[in-house]
Amino acid sequence: MKKIVSQINILSVDIGGSHIKATILNSKGELLQEYQKVATPSPATPENVIAAIQTLVEQFPKYDHISVGFPGYVKNGVVKTAANLGTKYWADYDLNKNLALALGKPAKVVNDADMAGLGVVEGKGLELVITLGTGFGSALLLDGILMPHLEMAHHPITKNATYDQYIGDKALDKLGDKKWNRRLKKVLSILKTVFNYDTLYIGGGNARKINFKLDKNIKIITNQDGIKGGARLWVKQVDVQAVALPSAKKTSKK
Numbered sequence: 601m602k603k604i605v606s607q608i609n610i611l612s613v614d615i616g617g618s619h620i621k622a623t624i625l626n627s628k629g630e631l632l633q634e635y636q637k638v639a640t641p642s643p644a645t646p647e648n649v650i651a652a653i654q655t656l657v658e659q660f661p662k663y664d665h666i667s668v669g670f671p672g673y674v675k676n677g678v679v680k681t682a683a684n685l686g687t688k689y690w691a692d693y694d695l696n697k698n699l700a701l702a703l704g705k706p707a708k709v710v711n712d713a714d715m716a717g718l719g720v721v722e723g724k725g726l727e728l729v730i731t732l733g734t735g736f737g738s739a740l741l742l743d744g745i746l747m748p749h750l751e752m753a754h755h756p757i758t759k760n761a762t763y764d765q766y767i768g769d770k771a772l773d774k775l776g777d778k779k780w781n782r783r784l785k786k787v788l789s790i791l792k793t794v795f796n797y798d799t800l801y802i803g804g805g806n807a808r809k810i811n812f813k814l815d816k817n818i819k820i821i822t823n824q825d826g827i828k829g830g831a832r833l834w835v836k837q838v839d840v841q842a843v844a845l846p847s848a849k850k851t852s853k854k
């Protein structure tokens with residue numbers, strides 16, 4: 601018998617520049633176990649990354665579907681770019697298909713910030729999600745509906761640097777917390793003016809380095825929150841919308 605969506609368990613994987621994290625979710629996005637992680641292999645070729653995921657999930661409880669957040673531009677499950685893992689290894693690699701074959705379950709692969717966005721937004725108005733890690737992740741959602749493929753990471757912010765280079769891990773290591781925070785303030789002020797978002801969420805490992813007071817409509821999210829988006833990928837977009845919108849009361853006009 602075919603399982604209905606509410607009964608499925610989902611293996612949710614977040615592939616990052618430094619670590620690969622994974623957990624099992626129920627279809628509501630609740631974690632059924634703590635997430636586990638391994639270092640991202642080097643070189644981070646598709647074969648090495650898939651092998652690392654296989655090892656990481658070996659002891660996991662049973663799951664029905666797989667969701668993956670990938671750090672690059674992904675279209676229909678096929679990777680187009682992977683700035684921090686190596687686009688030369690990944691361009692046009694069908695990660696959906698190959699992961700499904702390797703783990704024997706249907707898989708859905710999307711951009712990592714898009715997956716985190718689906719996991720954290722409230723579904724109210726324009727919500728922007730950014731992640732501060734190896735690279736600069738970005739996702740935009742309107743009333744809970746994702747506008748995919750926003751790659752702020754590669755937009756130039758100065759003459760010589762993209763957002764990835766300006767505010768990513770390497771910049772933090774080189775500049776130290778104080779100067780990096782100054783840069784982040786500048787980034788946040790640009791995002792506020794450009795997007796006019798209702799809420800901004802900030803995730804990624806380096807969000808914990810923020811040392812200044814944030815506006816009231818800015819929220820810090822954790823990796824745990826982000827990985828929950830894996831459940832949303834298996835709920836139809838109409839269902840996402842239904843969850844996101846207030847229930848409409850029928851009014852009878854006479």
Ligand code: BGC
Pocket residue numbers: 617670671672673683684711712713731733734735736737738751753754764
């Ligand atoms: C990639 C994005 C990704 C971000 C965070 C950037 O380098 O281009 O797609 O979301 O890193 O991992």
